[in-house]
Amino acid sequence: MKFGKMLRDALRSLFRKPVTVEYLTKPGRMVPVSERFRGRLTYDRDACIGCLLCVRVCPSGVIASTEDMKVAFNISRCILCGQCAEICPKEAIKLSTQFEIITGNKNGLILK
Amino acid sequence: MTAERDVEREVEVEYTRLRIPFGPIHPALKEPVLLRVSVRGEEVVDVDMALGHVHRGIELLAEGRNLIQTLYLIERICGICSHSHTTCFIQALEEIGGITPSKRALYLRTLIFEMERIHSHLLLLGVIAYEIGFDTLFMFTWHVREKILDLFEKITGNRIHHAMNTIGGVRWDLTPRMVEEIDAYMREVEKSVKYIHNVFMDGTVEKRVCGLGVLSYDDAVKLCVVGPTARGSGVDIDVRRDHPYAAYDELKRDFSVVVERGCDVYARTEVRILEIFESINIIRAILDRLPDGPIRPKENVFRLMRGIPEGEAISLVEAPRGELLYFVKTDGSGGLKRLKVRTPTFSNLIGLKPMLIGCEIADVPVIVASIDPCLSCTNRLIVIDQERGESNVIDVDSLRHRVRRRWMRQ
Structure with a gap:
């Protein structure tokens, strides 16, 4: 009886679609991310009022204030906790659903 | 002829007692x-443990930050039980x-x-299956775990x-659609x-792990072992029931504490499987009785x-x-004066010694895995000798030894 069950499981998994998916082969076949997914930061410079609350709550020192009372982000240090987006009174900082943050150019990771 | 016999004897003498370093980097x-x-x-015949390979100094880092920053820092103490730490x-x-959080917040x-308990236990079941050479089961278990992780992504991001x-x-709050999905x-x-x-x-699994790594009830009590490791040895302790926190006070009737008296790896595995059902x-009880209300205070964090x-x-x-x-x-101005964390693995590692003595060398990985060690959580005590400029991480035994030595000198 046990052998029969094993055979059934083995045959079934032979014809089943694989659980794993290829990584980023085609945009349509990518694993969809959820709505609340926390990805790369986006920053609306015009909406920013320069309260600098985000600088004070950021746990990993991503955010620095600039001379004109706005902020700049070093995304390579970001741990995607979303606290800055949560505390921003004007919703100038948002987290997109883009999860591929890596680039070949390090300056591309500085967001102003 | 005599020379050959000498060689034989030498080999015999050499092999009466061997000391094998097992880890810190080991495939198993x-x-x-x-x-x-x-x-x-x-x-x-004997085991000696050394910790300190993943010491990160998180307690000191926490002292230089404010409370919100610390909250995200201590989440990174452990990747598996991050929610427990926060x-x-x-x-x-x-x-x-x-501050009293609302009922709904406590339930969430x-x-x-x-959910974290389910995914942590599934992870461990996979590791145990892997250690006993049952790779199919390992893959299957982690496939189930993946579903829980997807659910986490939907709820919390x-x-x-x-x-x-x-x-x-x-x-984050639950939407009605999420409630259905979780169900x-x-x-x-x-x-x-x-x-x-x-x-x-x-x-086959039973034969492989039954009677392996026995930690008797008396040893478990004496060594202050906690969690599923203790419950696998018949010690009936569980913080959720003994000192209820969050919403466990109201959910007391919806779960029972799983206790097994087998004292071996099999019993510890069994405890974890049954805890998943609990x-x-x-x-299910939470989804049934989820109260309405705000999930957080209106005030800015x-x-x-x-x-x-x-x-x-x-806590x-x-x-x-x-x-x-x-x-x-806390220091009253949004910072921390001192943070001390005692993780479950710190208590459970001491229990490894009675488990390992008397077993075979091939069984060491599965026994070590059976207490579900999470060493990134554990490595925290560091002693710095300022005169010599040395720093080393010490464990409980050597600490006790040092204290005793100092006491003897006086």
């Missing part, structure tokens, strides 16, 4: 711990600040807590570091875990942090691996 160990195992033939820390802060905290807790509540997922998980349970009850029961006065508190939770303890001392 998932986390770095150095076990110096003395063997006679195949039998383990819950424990937040509970201490709320006690100092006199408990929900994530139990991240698979591992959920960042669910905030001062006075939680950050459907739980049915799937229950079905799969029943299947996994059947496979673990199979004769967790599913708790999650920065203002809440400023409102926390100087004080100290101790306890039942993490997937056992009792987790936090000591928090």
Whole structure:
């Protein structure tokens, strides 16, 4: 009886679609991310009022204030906790659903 | 002829007792711990442990940050029980600040807590299957775990570091659609875990792990072992029932504490499988009785942090691996004076010695895996000798030894 069950499981998994998916082969076949997914930061410079609350709550020192009372982000240090987006009174900082943050150019990771 | 016999004797003498370093980097160990195992033939006669390979100095880092920053820092103490760590820390802060979270927030905290327990236990079941050479079961178990992680991503936005807790509540609410999804997922998980349970009850697995790594009831009590490791040795302890926190006080009737008296690896595995079913029961009860209301105070989290006065508190939770303890001392201006974390693995590692002595060398990996060690959590005590400029991480035994030596000198 046990052998029969094993055979059934083995045959079934032979014809089943694989659980794993290829990584980023085609945009349509990518694993969809959820709505609340926390990805790369986006920053609306015009909406920013320069309260600098985000600088004070950021746990990993991503955010620095600039001379004109706005902020700049070093995304390579970001741990995607979303606290800055949560505390921003004007919703100038948002987290997109883009999860591929890596680039070949390090300056591309500085967001102003 | 005599020369040959001499060689034989020499070999015999050499092999009466061998000391084998096992780890810190070893194909069978998932986390770095150095076990110096003395063997006679195949039998383990003595074990010595050395920790400190993943010491990161998180307690000191926490002292230089404000409370919100610390919240995300301590989430990174452990990748598996990240929610347990933040819950424990937040509970201490709320006690100092006199903040009472709403009922709904407490229920949501408990929900994530139990989902985390399921995914942690499934991870360990996979590791045990892998250590006994049952790779198919390992893949299957982790496939089930993947469903829970997807659910985490839907609810909180991240698979591992959920960042669910905030001062006075939680950050994300459940939508009615999510409630349905969780319910459907739980049915799937229950079905799969029943299947996994059947496979673990199979004769081959049972023969491999039964009677292995025995930690008797007396030893478990004497060494203060916690969590599923203690419950596998017949010690009936569980923080969720003994000192209820979050919403466990109201969910007391919806779960029972699983206790097995086998004292071996099999019993510890069994405890974890049955605890998954208990967790599913708790999650269903939470979804049934989820109260309405706000999930967090209307005040800005920065203002809440400023409102926390100087004080100290101790907080306890039942993490997937056992009792987790936090000591928090705030300085009154949004920072920390002292943070002390005692993780379950720290208590459980001491229990490894009686388990390992007398077993065979090939059984060491599965026995070490059976206490579910999480060493990134554990490595924390560091001693710096200022005169010589040396620094080394010491464990409980050597600390006790040092104290005794100093006492003798006086």
